[in-house]
Amino acid sequence: GAIPPLNEAEWEAAFSKYREIPQFKLLNSTMILSDFKSIFFWEWFHRLIGRLIGIVSFLPGVYFWARGRISKRLALRVLGGIALGGTQGALGWFMVKSGLSERTSVSHFRLAAHLSLALVILSYFVSLTRSVYVGDRSLEPTEDAAANFLRPRYRFLVALFSLQILYGAFVAGLKA
Numbered sequence: 629g630a631i632p633p634l635n636e637a638e639w640e641a642a643f644s645k646y647r648e649i650p651q652f653k654l655l656n657s658t659m660i661l662s663d664f665k666s667i668f669f670w671e672w673f674h675r676l677i678g679r680l681i682g683i684v685s686f687l688p689g690v691y692f693w694a695r696g697r698i699s700k701r702l703a704l705r706v707l708g709g710i711a712l713g714g715t716q717g718a719l720g721w722f723m724v725k726s727g728l729s730e731r732t733s734v735s736h737f738r739l740a741a742h743l744s745l746a747l748v749i750l751s752y753f754v755s756l757t758r759s760v761y762v763g764d765r766s767l768e769p770t771e772d773a774a775a776n777f778l779r780p781r782y783r784f785l786v787a788l789f790s791l792q793i794l795y796g797a798f799v800a801g802l803k804a
C-alpha cells in the first residue's frame with residue numbers, strides 16, 4: 629500500500645476488504661465509501677510519513693558515507709536507527725493485525741509497544757544528532773552549566789512524558 633487506490637474500482641476493492649473485518653461488521657456497518665476514504669487517508673498518510681522518514685534517513689546517510697564525509701561508525705549508527713524504523717513498521721503491522729480478525733480495535737498492548745518504540749527511535753536520533761553536533765569538543769562553560777542544570781530534570785521530564793504517552797495508548801486502546 630504505498631500507493632492508495634487511484635480509481636473507483638480500486639476504492640471499491642479496498643472497501644470490500646474493510647467490510648470483512650469485525651470493526652466494520654460490529655461498529656461501522658452503515659459506513660459508506662466516502663467515510664471509508666477518510667479513515668483510509670489517515671492510515672495511509674501515517675504509513676507514508678514513516679516510509680519518508682526512512683528514505684530521508686537512508687539516502688543522505690548512504691550519500692555522505694560513499695563520499696567519505698561520515699565515518700563508518702556514524703554510518704553504522706545511522707543504519708541502526710533505520711533498522712529501528714523498519715522494526716517500527718513491522719510492529720505497526722503487528723499492531724494493526726490485532727484489530728483485523730476478532731477485535732474491533734487494535735490491542736492496547738501492541739499500541740503501547742508501537743508508541744514506546746517510537747519514543748526509543750526519537751531518543752536514539754536526538755542522541756545521535758547531539759553526538760554529531762557536539763562531537764569530541766568540550767562544551768563552553770555556559771553550555772556545560774546549562775546541561776548540568778537541565779540533565780537531572782530532563783531525564784525526569786522525559787520519563788514523565790513517556791509515561792503519559794504510554795498511558796494514552798492504554799486509554800485509547802481500552803476506550804477509557
